[in-house]
Amino acid sequence: MKLNYPLKSCLRLTFVAAVLMSAGLTGCKEASDLWESIIPETDKEPTSSEIKGYVFYPAVQPATDENIAQLRVPAGFRVTKFADKLGKPRILVTGPGGQIYASDREAGIVLMVQDMNNDGVGEVIKTVANIKQVHGLTIHNNKMYMVAVNEVYVADMNADGTLGQPRMLINDLPDGGQHPNRTIAFGPDGKMYLTVGSTCNSCPEPNPENATILRAEEDGSNRKIFAKGLRNTIGFGWHPETNELWGMDHGIDWLGDDEQKEEVNMIKQGADYGWPYIYGEGKYNPGDRPKGDTTYSQYLQKTTLPTLTYQAHSAPMGMAFYNGAMFPAEYKNDAFVAMRGSWNRSTPVGYKIVRMHFENGKPVRFEDFVTGFIVGNNRAHFGRLxxxxxxxxxxxxxxxxxxxVIYRVSRQ
Structure with missing residues (x-):
């Protein structure tokens, strides 16, 4: 439930059965530290875990000049407004002529923003498509592909950047549930890739296409599950040098302030990334046991673990590899990720843009790139990215x- 004022409440969650007194646990931290030893492999013993959970939505402030002026970026960079008063812009994509397209899921529109005089401000704003709950956008072979909850559309791109009439390619993607925000891209193989989040925080899915990345032909045909066990991967892309597919997956909520960490996964065909049974560095989820006679240990053996993790509840969204010429050379082929920000944590985290460093084609660490959207002593914010x-x-x-708002980071 989204609240319009700050609320902080401690919720004690007991997943199953009685506490294992023989383990001698005296507090939440000790229980967290010993999860693997107290979660049995089968139903012959009770499972128990006591976890503190929080709901905390920072208050909302406007994006005033004063607030924007205190945003922090690395030396030599500056952050400004590219466009504002846009409604609720979500996914962004850049057109070949420098047009910027933004989806607005709530309004059901795709906007085109143009900086006609190259002054770093988009002064021309047009609605170029009307599609209910449109979210993911990508451009491929001079066509715009747009994905809503259940549908994928394609539209021809006109010379002025506007779009022709959208045509439906797919109309039977799984229902959204908790995670209806589909994203879309085309890989080096020319195939269409679609992210489909889970319908829940943590549960066995009745539809095998939920909590997956799907792959299809350019026209939407021959759709198959490419990878599974991905709770909600919004941002993904192919490394420009290796062509390996990387994505950031949202961790499970209600496992405490510092669990589950967000995952950076190398996404491979046929791989299982563990959700909902295995998470993070191979930990067992006390809320869901593998089906049938499969034990946690057996499920772990077939789970592909993340290459890198990030602060729990930061909520990674869009991701883009840097391929421009404005930033210093060391930024080339690193990725930028929008961390939307927490709600399921006692102290807010996220609300920033981070840089994911790659070395030899592999992600090795994160560092802050744009921060300062949390204000008022961690009690308010003016941007969820x-x-x-x-x-x-x-x-x-x-x-x-x-x-x-759409923000712009440039060299000074």
Whole structure:
């Protein structure tokens, strides 16, 4: 439930049965530290875990000049408004002519924003498509592909950047549930890739296409599950040098302030990334046991674990590899990720843009790139970030669907 004022409440969650007194646990931290030893492999013994959970939504402030002025970026960079008063811009994509497209799921529209005089401000804003609950966007072979909850559409791109009439390619993607925000991209193989989140926080899914990445032909035909066990992967993309597919998956909520960490996964065909039974560095989820006679240990053996993790509850959204010429050379082929920000944590985290460093084609660490959206001594914010794209001029653009702003990061 979203609240319009700050609320902080401690919720004690007991997943199953009585406490294992023989383990001698005296508090939540000790229980957390010993999860693997107290979660049995079969139903012959009770499972128990006591966890503190929080709901805390920071209050909302406007994106004033004063608030924007205190945003922090690395030396030599600056952050400004590219466009505002946009409604609720979500996913961003850059057109070949420098047009910036933004989806607004709530309004059911795709916007086109243009900086006609190259001054770093988008002064022309047009609605170029009307599609109920549209979210994911990508451009392939001079066509715009748009995905809503159940549908995928394609539209021809006109010379001025506007779109022709959208045509439906797919109409039977799984229902959304808790995670209806589909994203879409085309890989180096020319295939269409679609993310389909889970319907719940943690549960066995009746539809095998939920909690997956799907792959299909360019026209939407021959759809198959490419990888599974992915709770909600919004941001994903192919490393420009290796062509390996990387994605950031949202961790399970209600496992405490510092669990489950967000995952960076190398996504391979046929791989299982563990959700809902295995998470993080191979930990057992006390809320869900593998089906049938399969034990946690057996499920762990077939689970592909993350390459890197990030602070729990940060909520990774859009992700873009940097391929521009404006930033210093060391930024080339690193990825930028929008961390939307927490609600399921006592102290807010996220609400920032981070840089994911790659070395030899593999992610090795994160560092802050744009911070300062949390204000008022951690009690308020003026931006929850979603989309990320690299403009044709080499600047980095990212969207905030709280105050309807697209921000621009450029060199000074």
């Amino acid at each position: 979603v989309g990320v794209t690299v403009h044709t001029d080499g600047s980095l653009l990212f969207s905030d669907d709280t105050n309807g």
